[in-house]
Amino acid sequence: MEITEVRVSLREHEGKRLKAYATVTFDNSFVVRNIKIIQGNNDLFVAMPARKMKQFCPRCGKKVEVDSRYCSNCGAQMPPPKDPSEDRQSIHQDLAHPINQEFRDYLQSKILDAYQDKKNSSPEEENNEAVQEQGESQPQKDIGQQ
Ligand SMILES: [Zn+2]
Numbered sequence: 001m002e003i004t005e006v007r008v009s010l011r012e013h014e015g016k017r018l019k020a021y022a023t024v025t026f027d028n029s030f031v032v033r034n035i036k037i038i039q040g041n042n043d044l045f046v047a048m049p050a051r052k053m054k055q056f057c058p059r060c061g062k063k064v065e066v067d068s069r070y071c072s073n074c075g076a077q078m079p080p081p082k083d084p085s086e087d088r089q090s091i092h093q094d095l096a097h098p099i100n101q102e103f104r105d106y107l108q109s110k111i112l113d114a115y116q117d118k119k120n121s122s123p124e125e126e127n128n129e130a131v132q133e134q135g136e137s138q139p140q141k142d143i144g145q146q
Pocket residue numbers: 057058059060061062071072073074075076
């Protein structure tokens with residue numbers, strides 16, 4: 001399967017970890033929207049479109065999003081959420097996603113390339129900063145460390 005088009009919509013100015021949305025076309029025939037490009041602790045990564053998982057309210061039994069603090073139906077306090085950055089899978093369920101590492105890597109590199117292109121060609125971007133960001137991540141040499 002080939003990725004035939006990647007469209008990127010920048011969200012840089014919102015100042016969050018979310019940097020952009022991507023829309024990806026496969027084989028000129030299938031489109032997946034709402035793929036997110038997120039700044040992780042070290043690198044950018046791609047998050048597939050996802051929905052929030054639900055849990056059942058312990059008091060009234062109504063379905064409530066797993067990271068809600070209170071039941072939207074009866075107001076009961078819900079169990080505390082897990083840290084979303086560490087345990088994303090328990091809160092979000094991907095709606096469409098690659099099922100092998102090879103395609104996952106291919107998809108991610110295509111999307112991140114398109115993101116960098118878009119960023120570099122974006123007229124709103126301040127050039128001074130954009131140029132400095134272009135260097136590839138250089139592996140740190142372990143000088144003076146055991
Ligand atoms: Zn409830």
